[in-house]
Amino acid sequence: MENFYLIIVVVLFALAISDLIVGVSNDAVNFLNSAFGSKAAPRWVIMAIASLGILIGATFSSGMMEVARKGIFHPDQFYFAEIMIIFIAVMLTDIILLDFYNTVGLPTSTTVSIVFELLGAAVAVAVVKIMNSSDQSMLDLGTYINSAKALAIITGILLSVVIAFFSGSLVQWVTRLIFTYRFEKTFRYFGAIFGGFAITAITYFILIKGAKGSSFISGETLSWIKMNTISIIVVCFVGWTVILQLLVWFVRLNILKVIVLVGTFALAMAFAGNDLVNFIGVPLAGFKSFQAWASTPGTDPYGMTMGILAQKVHTETYLLVIAGIIMTVTLWFSKKARTVTETEIGLSNQNEGEEKFGSSFFARLLVRRSLSANSGFKNLLPTSIQKGIQNRFDKPATPPGIDKKDAPAFDMIRASVNLTVASILISIGTSLKLPLSTTYVTFMVAMGTSLSDRAWDRDSAVYRITGVLTVIGGWFFTAFSAFTAAFIFANLIHWLGGYAIIGLLAIAITFVVRSHILHRKKSTMDVVIQDADEEDASIIIKGEVFEQLTYAVAVVTTKIPKVYGKIVTGLAYEERSKLKESLKKVRKLDKEAKSLKNQVPLVVKKLTEDSITTGPFYVQLLDYLREIAHSINFIAEPAFDYVDNNHKAMVPEQIEELNTIQEKLEDFFKTVNRLLKENNYDLEQIEKAFGKQKDLLDSLRKFRKEQIRRIKAEKVGTRNSVLYLGIINETKNLVLHAGNLLKASRDFTANDGEDSILQTDDM
Incomplete structure (x- = not known):
């Protein structure tokens, strides 16, 4: 004892x-x-x-x-x-x-x-x-x-x-x-x-x-x-x-x-x-x-x-x-x-x-x-x-x-x-x-x-x-x-x-x-804290602005089609857990985009006189990034609420249409992601990307008309219509903002030249 x-x-x-x-x-x-x-x-x-x-x-x-x-x-x-x-x-x-x-x-x-x-x-x-x-x-x-x-x-x-x-x-x-x-x-x-x-x-x-x-x-x-x-x-x-x-x-x-x-x-x-x-x-x-x-x-x-x-x-x-x-x-x-x-x-x-x-x-x-x-x-x-x-x-x-x-x-x-x-x-x-x-x-x-x-x-x-x-x-x-x-x-x-x-x-x-x-x-x-000379702990931003943005944009354009696909699958099979998981990822993505946007004043203050013309493109690029995060959030949240409240399942025609949208969306975003990563803004490649964007937008217009026909034929209810039309509209916004993001990234790169965005003595 x-x-x-x-x-x-x-x-x-x-x-x-x-x-x-x-x-x-x-x-x-x-x-x-x-x-x-x-x-x-x-x-x-x-x-x-x-x-x-x-x-x-x-x-x-x-x-x-x-x-x-x-x-x-x-x-x-x-x-x-x-x-x-x-x-x-x-x-x-x-x-x-x-x-x-x-x-x-x-x-x-x-x-x-x-x-x-x-x-x-x-x-x-x-x-x-x-x-x-x-x-x-x-x-x-x-x-x-x-x-x-x-x-x-x-x-x-x-x-x-x-x-x-x-x-x-x-x-x-x-x-x-x-x-x-x-x-x-x-x-x-x-x-x-x-x-x-x-x-x-x-x-x-x-x-x-x-x-x-x-x-x-x-x-x-x-x-x-x-x-x-x-x-x-x-x-x-x-x-x-x-x-x-x-x-x-x-x-x-x-x-x-x-x-x-x-x-x-x-x-x-x-x-x-x-x-x-x-x-x-x-x-x-x-x-x-x-x-x-x-x-x-x-x-x-x-x-x-x-x-x-x-x-x-x-x-x-x-x-x-x-x-x-x-x-x-x-x-x-x-x-x-x-x-x-x-x-x-x-x-x-x-x-x-x-x-x-x-x-x-x-x-x-x-x-x-x-x-x-x-x-x-x-x-x-x-x-x-x-x-x-x-x-x-x-x-x-x-x-x-x-x-x-x-x-x-x-x-x-x-x-x-x-x-x-x-x-x-x-x-x-x-x-x-x-x-x-x-x-x-x-x-x-x-x-x-x-x-x-x-x-x-x-x-x-x-x-x-x-x-x-x-x-x-x-x-x-x-x-x-x-x-x-x-x-x-x-x-x-x-x-x-x-x-x-x-x-x-x-x-x-x-x-x-x-x-x-x-x-x-x-x-x-x-944001990391470094004790540079052991006299002052100062906050610095990792890497150059261009590298930071390239990484952030690449992450967003990679995640969006994956999350979109999970949302479509969750709606098709009424999988609440998958929709909840997607919503969590979307909110995290939105938070990351907001954090980048909040850094704008800090970065703009550090712009050198030689690269000050890059500032508007930098701000514009982050605006589009934030809007993309908003759009996917406005798709994920209503989709989760719809299934969470046990509303009627989507009709087969809607699921088929959403799958078509998802496939074209994934193809479009893959193209955008590749161009951004390779920093390739050749005119032919840009036109190819926007050709895929136009095809996707045409499909969205077509499916919106199909939904209106279903409403008139009373094949779907009010809540179903609100959700579906909302997804179509936000997907359209998502695609448009992605195209604008590609243009802004091109302009940002073109104006960056050989100059560093941030003063090198601060780094």
Whole structure:
């Protein structure tokens, strides 16, 4: 029996390592977002500073470990075997859940996940105990669950969302009002004071407050710090202010860079000090439980309660350091960490660009109401004050020669506010032993500062708000799914024992491997990130425009006849699954065409003067490509809906006609595809292609007349007629746009000449 529980402990620590990896991939956004978004330093410098912060912050996490042992449930009410069931269920759930969020690129809360997993697993075991007891009912559930502490933790997490958003919004508005976007002149006079305040705040809340949880700072040192808090704050503020001002005078120090880098270090410390419990707190608690049980050989695992977990237990520093090293290595090599970071930077970006999220009804409603309220508020202020405020928030134009795509997502003023406010809020939570969500706090602070900084203008507001709502909705899903999954896993392990553990481990491994493969495929896109000289991560477009378009057009002209054939077959045999599959492919194709179309402004801005005449043909070609995608979509969707709603089958004459169209369409598109691939626009070949187009259009006109005869003869119903005539019409559009695509490609090639479409120095 002892060997069985020893294996569970080993499994817990193996899961802890995995949890550290997926957890850091998710939470790296918390402390890297501001430094990366503002491009305060080369990537390797930012990463090195964050790594140092993690290593030091890990040793400050000892006090937080109590949350995993007694923060959610009363350990003295559970036997050793039951405690181990709770812990193994929690760790399995955590890995699966966090890896899912990392794969889709959404930042979620490791704190919320661990709290609700502990709650779900503990409730599951407690319910089993109550059901097996003759003198207890569900009203006694409070005996097992530390409801007061759990409620305080959950309330603290929810309140932190609101407080973080409004704190970030207010502080950023005041800061921007003082310094404006052209802050260089003002910063010469007040920069040292601003830096002194920011670094003092970070010093106090991270180093002083966080020291309470340290595994190596003595009680006497903590008492001295507490007695001299005010003196330390004053000395730090005066000292930092003087030092920064002297450095500005003598070495022209960029104070904002210092604040951003120190803030990154501090927030990394806060993350490690606050969130390390989420990853290793449960395995360490399981290890302590096993040590207590194994110290009395022969003890029944269902006969020894675990009141020892309620005692204050000191976590060894070496364990915390090992955890910090694993987190640091993950930070450097995790590709998923970059995906999650890109989501938050995109939502707070000051520049225009392709939005990751779409529009939603609530976002549109909120923007309309906000615009209305803003207009009403402006009417209350004198015109002079309105102009004065507007002048403080006027954004400078992008310097000549710098593309907006290459510019920082936001300036270092906002990055400094993000880091300072988030560090203070998280450190307060740490000092109060409340495991606030670092993800919630940093994300909402960043969103609040973005709002105040007017990053959400009328062209992007609905998409940014939809993105924020999507992330927040994911947080609620985290809580629900964490509780539910842990509840189910704990029950399975209780009833099936080791078999359930093996099965759930296999599921977890499969899920993680599969999600890794999906993420790798998702990361293969036309836009890649390169760290060219390790000083700036800039976005470039793969290849020349001509090569990119040739590839895109070839893909479309190859896929269209295949999908069209599947649609015809699906209608002929009423195969719903085949039509559904075709619709998915068509929507994906439409999305790809839309993505290419959205790149038009970026490419046009990069046109050289010598090749500027190519621009209209490039835009025209993409227009036709988009229209082709639209046309096939308007064929696939009605066809699927028709069969999905179980309407009458197509008559044999219609199927025969559609097969004829499909054969001629395939022949026409093969010809177009060959000419495009070979870049062969010989007059004879072009005329041959358009001869096939004319023949196909003649067939479409003929079959339209046949359908009208069937309608008059009442051989077909209304829904059948609407679908068939719609397919004929959209097929006509499809063929016409394909012909225009061929002409545009010919003109595009003819005008391209020897010139490169993009400036070669950008490539």
